[in-house]
Amino acid sequence: MEIRVLIVGLGLIGGSLAAALTRGGWEVGGTDAVPGRIRRARELGFISREEPDFLRAASAYDVIVLATPVRTIRALLESLRTARLRPGAVITDVGSTKAGIVRLAEEVFRDRGVYFVGGHPMAGSHKAGLEAAHADLFENAYYVLCPAAGTPEGALALVREVLAPTRAKIVTMDPDVHDRVVGLVSHLPHVVAALLVHMVLERRSESDWYYFLAAGGFKDLTRIAEGDPAMWRDILLENREVVGAYLEEIARRAETLARLLRSVDVSGEAEDPDRDLEGTADVDEFLYRFFSEASRYRRALPEKRRGAIHPLFELYARIADRPGEIGRLTTLLGEQGINLTNLEILELREDVWGILRLAFRNETDLLRAHEVLREAGYDVEFPR
Numbered sequence: 001m002e003i004r005v006l007i008v009g010l011g012l013i014g015g016s017l018a019a020a021l022t023r024g025g026w027e028v029g030g031t032d033a034v035p036g037r038i039r040r041a042r043e044l045g046f047i048s049r050e051e052p053d054f055l056r057a058a059s060a061y062d063v064i065v066l067a068t069p070v071r072t073i074r075a076l077l078e079s080l081r082t083a084r085l086r087p088g089a090v091i092t093d094v095g096s097t098k099a100g101i102v103r104l105a106e107e108v109f110r111d112r113g114v115y116f117v118g119g120h121p122m123a124g125s126h127k128a129g130l131e132a133a134h135a136d137l138f139e140n141a142y143y144v145l146c147p148a149a150g151t152p153e154g155a156l157a158l159v160r161e162v163l164a165p166t167r168a169k170i171v172t173m174d175p176d177v178h179d180r181v182v183g184l185v186s187h188l189p190h191v192v193a194a195l196l197v198h199m200v201l202e203r204r205s206e207s208d209w210y211y212f213l214a215a216g217g218f219k220d221l222t223r224i225a226e227g228d229p230a231m232w233r234d235i236l237l238e239n240r241e242v243v244g245a246y247l248e249e250i251a252r253r254a255e256t257l258a259r260l261l262r263s264v265d266v267s268g269e270a271e272d273p274d275r276d277l278e279g280t281a282d283v284d285e286f287l288y289r290f291f292s293e294a295s296r297y298r299r300a301l302p303e304k305r306r307g308a309i310h311p312l313f314e315l316y317a318r319i320a321d322r323p324g325e326i327g328r329l330t331t332l333l334g335e336q337g338i339n340l341t342n343l344e345i346l347e348l349r350e351d352v353w354g355i356l357r358l359a360f361r362n363e364t365d366l367l368r369a370h371e372v373l374r375e376a377g378y379d380v381e382f383p384r
Contacts, residue, residue, distance in 0.1 A: 002027065003063065003158070003161070004026070004027045004028075004029065004060065004061045004062050004063075005026050005028050005029070005061060005063045005064075005065065005162055006028075006029045006031065006054075006061040006064045006065065007021075007028060007029070007031070007047065007067055008054055008064065008066050008067060008076060009031075009032060009033075009066065009067035009072070010030050010031075010032040010038065010041045010046070010047075010067070010130050011068075011128065011129055011130060011133070012127070012128050012129060012130070013067050013094050013121060013123075013133075013137075014032075014065070014067030014133075015044075015046055015130040015133030016123075016133040016135065016137035016138065017065060017067060017094070017121075017138075018041060018046040018133075019044070019045075019133055020136075020138060020165045020167075021163075021165055022046055022047065022048065022135075024164065025165070026162060026165070027049070028046070028049070029048070029049035029050070029057060029060075029061065030046065030049070031051040031052065031053075031054045031057065035052055037130055038052060040130055044130070046130075046133065054079075055079060055080075055083050058080070058085055059083070059085055060086070061086065061089065062086060062090070062158070063089070063090050063092065063159065064089065064091045064092070065092050065093070066093040066094070066095075067093070067094045070097055070234045070235055070238050071234045071238075073093050073095050074100075074101065077104050078104075078108070080108060081108050085114050087113050087114075088113060089115070090114075090155045090158055090159055091109070091116050091117075092118065092145075093118060094119055095118070095238075096182065096235050096239075097182075097239045098120060098144075098146045098178045099175040099176045099178070099179045101118055101175075101238075102116065102146055102175040103175075106148045115147075115155040116147075116148040117145055117146070117147045117148070117151060117156055118145065118146035118147070118178075119163075120144040121141060121142075121143045121144075121166070121168060122141050122143065123137050123143075124137075127341070128228070134361065135165075136362050136364070137362075138166035138167065139167040139362070139363070140168070140169065140363065141169065142168065143166065143169065143170045143171070144172075144178055145160070145172050145173070146173055146174065147172065182239075183239050183246055184246055187235060187242070187243050188243055188247070190224050190225070190227060190232055191236070191247065193221065193223075193224045194222075194232075196218070196221065196222050196225075200214050200218075220383070263283070264283050313359060313360040313361065313366040314357055314366070314382075314383050315357075315366060315369055315370055315373075315380055315381070315382060316355055316356070316357055316380065316382075316383065317329065317355070317356045317373055317378050317380045318354070318355060318356075318379040319354055319355075319356055320354075326345075329356070329373070329378070330343070332372065332373070332376055333372065333373075338360070338365050338369050339360065339361050339365055340369075341359050341360060341361050342359035343357070343358055343359070344356070345357075
């Protein structure tokens with residue numbers, strides 16, 4: 001069966017989708033607000049057809065993928081209200097929020113013989129743009145589908161078939177459930193990370209040590225604060241009710257902890273032993289249980305499963321303080337055809353061993369690098 005797919009938006013996600021679907025044998029057209037990006041996608045072999053006029057081209061495609069930021073997805077849906085589309089065509093998107101977009105699509109495509117299946121590929125990269133796109137971006141990642149009300153099984157099956165070359169784990173979810181889940185495991189953590197960074201930033205006037213010592217665990221915890229500001233602004237506004245409720249909940253939980261800490265005197269005993277906080281008057285026991293339960297659940301999370309927060313394919317390597325040691329390590333990886341996308345020196349002082357953080361493009365390169373470096377005698381480990 002010949003299926004024609006139009007990718008609208010050729011950034012990291014749209015470009016990677018185009019590359020994967022072209023590899024899978026589909027006829028893929030591409031369009032973007034930047035004309036040069038369309039030509040470049042053709043040069044890279046990601047698309048076979050350049051479509052500079054989105055609305056004029058739309059009627060020739062069976063599946064249309066809106067691979068743009070959330071706010072732009074809404075505008076594109078509005079533009080499709082009066083567009084001529086192929087009967088039975090399916091429109092899907094890649095937005096990080098689903099409920100509002102699906103409701104708008106239900107209104108736009110009602111009684112038109114055209115269907116909408118919301119989509120959210122839970123994959124990404126620390127790099128952005130078409131040049132960072134590649135066909136393996138979605139491999140083993142969850143790809144959530146949220147069909148609009150009344151979507152026939154055949155339309156959902158068509159989207160699944162089209163997405164098969166991505167090698168993603170395709171699951172179906174209610175749009176509201178999707179937004180509640182990602183609101184907690186993705187959107188809220190981005191807000192918390194940004195809040196922590198702001199707390200350090202605003203204390204620079206007190207002491208420069210806040211800046212100098214904000215490394216290691218702090219950087220690991222807040223790395224997601226480096227996300228695209230415009231994208232995260234739009235995501236929070238789109239999912240504002242869900243994230244707002246979670247922020248209120250986390251504020252209540254933080255206040256409970258603050259009250260508990262304020263209740264303890266210098267001896268470590270609660271000033272009011274009869275006060276029952278979170279079911280216990282034993283402060284020591286409560287705090288131990290608080291951290292213990294969090295640690296136990298965190299360790300139980302699947303190590304290699306790709307979730308709502310985009311993973312970094314990273315490896316830590318201990319190296320000796322010797323001239324040329326970093327060059328030796330990177331040359332070793334290059335000779336094995338392993339693509340190293342980033343390198344950071346976490347600690348390297350005179351006469352001591354140092355730690356390198358190595359970042360790779362995908363899981364395959366990560367695992368190969370671990371094996372190659374270990375066989376070469378390096379002390380390497382995955383982040384915990």
